Amino acid sequence: MIIQPFTDVNPSFFGMLNQGPLTLTIFLHTVLILPMIWIYFDEKKKLQNKK
Amino acid sequence: MSNKSASVWTSIRFWRRSAAWVTATAVVLLMWLTFDTVKQISMGSDEDLKKGIRKRIPAPTVINYHIDYKFSKKRGHEVPVIGQKEPFFGKEWSPKEAAALLHKGKLTFQAKACIDCHTALGNGAYYAPDLTKAWLDPKWNNGTMTAMIGKKTKEEAMAEFLMHPDKYPTHGRMMPNLHITKDEAIALVAFLKHMSSIDTNGFPRNFSINAKRLKGGTNAH
Numbered sequence: 001m002i003i004q005p006f007t008d009v010n011p012s013f014f015g016m017l018n019q020g021p022l023t024l025t026i027f028l029h030t031v032l033i034l035p036m037i038w039i040y041f042d043e044k045k046k047l048q049n050k051k
Numbered sequence: 052m053s054n055k056s057a058s059v060w061t062s063i064r065f066w067r068r069s070a071a072w073v074t075a076t077a078v079v080l081l082m083w084l085t086f087d088t089v090k091q092i093s094m095g096s097d098e099d100l101k102k103g104i105r106k107r108i109p110a111p112t113v114i115n116y117h118i119d120y121k122f123s124k125k126r127g128h129e130v131p132v133i134g135q136k137e138p139f140f141g142k143e144w145s146p147k148e149a150a151a152l153l154h155k156g157k158l159t160f161q162a163k164a165c166i167d168c169h170t171a172l173g174n175g176a177y178y179a180p181d182l183t184k185a186w187l188d189p190k191w192n193n194g195t196m197t198a199m200i201g202k203k204t205k206e207e208a209m210a211e212f213l214m215h216p217d218k219y220p221t222h223g224r225m226m227p228n229l230h231i232t233k234d235e236a237i238a239l240v241a242f243l244k245h246m247s248s249i250d251t252n253g254f255p256r257n258f259s260i261n262a263k264r265l266k267g268g269t270n271a272h
Contacts, residue, residue: 036073
């Protein structure tokens with residue numbers, strides 16, 4: 001199960017992310033890298049338009 | 052040729068935007084994590100204890116309560132269970148008194164360099180038993196230590212042990228006499244009792260299993 005029930009003492013967003021295989025690491029990489037792919041294609045479009 | 056000139060990888064703007072994005076996101080996330088951590092490690096209040104609200108670190112007045120350590124099926128490890136009130140050194144300590152006592156205990160713990168041999172909350176050495184859950188060690192509960200030391204209650208036995216550890220060698224080892232005074236010993240016992248009530252996500256692992264296997268004593272093997 002990718003999402004597991006929250007079992008920590010104090011509820012917290014990062015605590016929720018750390019339950020099971022859906023780890024903080026995967027979340028952080030998603031948050032950082034997905035927009036970078038958008039930045040890549042955006043820049044590519046700009047370069048081609050300039051040319 | 053025309054494709055090569057349009058390469059994004061050589062574009063300074065692309066790297067600049069990426070770096071700005073990563074830096075800004077990291078700053079926001081780290082700030083968020085900092086505040087989240089502060090919330091997690093903040094000590095609860097006496098009111099929380101009275102209302103039964105569980106905090107990772109309970110208020111100093113937790114020394115007025117019975118503390119148990121039970122396996123939680125939901126969480127997959129043992130968790131401290133704060134039970135009914137019980138007198139600590141024959142009295143109930145007010146929030147102010149309890150806080151002062153715990154502070155004295157912490158200072159004594161530092162002054163006597165307990166972590167030169169012991170471990171507390173993951174810090175220290177593994178020469179002597181782990182003190183994180185020392186208060187819950189069954190050896191103090193089933194009367195072995197209390198009988199050996201000749202005291203009626205666990206806290207009195209622990210305080211006496213701390214004042215004259217060289218008289219009571221355990222686990223084939225002997226703690227040196229650190230010339231701990233009675234007041235310091237009482238404060239240290241309060242410090243240890245409070246520490247045992249901290250929810251450490253099951254650390255040290257298999258505490259009760261090991262304690263049973265070794266007939267008391269935590270990691271003293």
